[in-house]
Amino acid sequence: MMIKPPLVFVILSLVVPKFVKSQYEGLDSTRKQATIHSDNTPFADEIVAYRYSDIEYSGLDFTAFGSGISYLIEVSPYTGIHINDRFYVAGGVTGSIFSDNMYGVISTTAGVFSFIRIPISSIFLHAEYRYQNSIVSYQPRERQNFGTPILGGGYNNDNRLGMYALVGVALNPKFAYTNSLGVFVYRFGFRF
Helix, strand or coil, X not given: XXXXXXXXXXXXXXXXXXXCCCCCCCCCCCCCCCCCCCCCCCCHHHHHHHHCCEEXXXXXXXXXXXXXXXXXXXXXXXXXXXXCCCEEEEEEEEEEEEEECCCCXXXXXXXXXXXXXXXXXXXXXXXXXXXXXXXXXXXXXXXXXXXEEEXXXXXXXCXXXXXXXXXXXXXXXXXXXXXXXXXXXXEEEXXX
């Protein structure tokens, strides 16, 4: 197999920045250091530091559960902003397939959600609002649009919520018709 230089260049340009760090040494000693002007225009480093205080991120929450009576698979991608290492605010879409063998029901759910996560060391607090279209009654079978707050917390492997596990409680009882654990919620997730 012949190695093509353009392909090597593309691969190196994608891989090398993850491992190579640059260092800013400032201006050399023969030049004057920049100062703040009398009109209080901030120095460039201060502008860059302010701009990157809010970091965008994306991630995915998922649930897989099976008990012999009911099964659930849920996937919820999201995107949001990490504000000053204190708050994670995000919104996304969710979809799931739920099967209840006792009632012979196979149901799909689709919706949108937003959440706030507040990390405290290796745990975090979670508050979510979810609006979805799903089944709300087995006999007779009926679908509705409804919203539910979900409150809970979780454990993460680092302070940046790179990988985590989440448990919570949905406050609207209609949510129990689309979840194997009733109003209880558990999820695993990771950031991209």
